[in-house]
Each structure stands twice: as C-alpha cells, then as structure tokens.
Amino acid sequence: MKKVTSIMTQTKSSSKAEEGEPTPSQLIDARIKELRDWRGEMLARLRTLIKQADPEVVEEWKWRGVPVWSHAGIICTGETYKSVVKMTFAKGASLEDPSRLFNSSLEGNTRRAIDFHEGDKIDEKALMALIRAAVALNTAAQAAPRTTRSRTASKNS
Secondary structure (H helix, E strand, O other), X not given: OHHHHHHHHHHHHHHHHOOOOOOHHHHHHHHHHHHOOHHHXXXXXXXXXXXXXXXXXXXXXXXXXXXXXXXXXXXXXXXXXXXXXXXXXXOHHHOOXXXXXXXXXXXXXXXXXXXXXXXXXXXXXXXXXXXXXXXHHHHHHHXXXXXOHHHHHXXXX
C-alpha cells in the first residue's frame, strides 16, 4: 500500500508543477488540427479575423474545451459541432448588428451567435466591426465608474 501512495503523490505533485502544459493558444491550434475538415478551416479563419480586429485579444480555453477570446471580458467563443461552427458573443444582445450577422441565440437577453455552415462565406469587414464593437463595449463597462452606496443613499433621501 505504501508504494501506491507514493506513486499517487508523485503523480499529483508532478502534474501541478509540470512545466510544458499547453497554453490556451496551443490547445486552440490542436483543436483546429484535430477537426481536419471545413470546421477547422472555419475556426482558424475566425481566429485570424479576431486577432486582426483586436491585436490585444487574449486567447483562453474554458469549459472543458471551448476556445474563448477576451479583452476586458469575454468577446466571443468558438464552438465546433457536427454541422456548424458557432461564434457566440457574450454580450451580443447589446451590440448593433447592421449587417445582420447574428443568426442564432436570438431569443436571449445577453448572448447572440453566428452559426457558420460548410461553404458559408464570411463578411469579414462586418465581422471585424462586430468584434471591435464587442471590445469597445467591454472596455467601456470596465472604465465606467461604479455607483457607491453613499451616492445611491443620498439620491433616495
């Protein structure tokens, strides 16, 4: 029993301290490669457009395997399904969409999504404008002063 305990301890400690764990960007690279079809190509193209629209974007890997792009909060996710690549904007309901890119998750009060199917063309100019608008919304929300209790209390007096 002593041997098993020491092996388990080594495994736990080495996994935590292990250098060389893949970065979120490397995990996204791996997802694109493992798809090996139009979905990988579409996810790669969307990723490129996101980075072009916002060179300061941060790539993350959340919720057990979802690529996420953030700047002062989540901009969007890039989920892949059998017949669709879904680009979900975290605050999409608050964004102007004059080109009507949003075509999914339209009923909610917060998120909006764009479903891309095989063979779909990307309106790159409109998509990059939408990405920039999402970044602007995030950064504006972050910069906005928060109301304190004392201000609220004095207004109600």
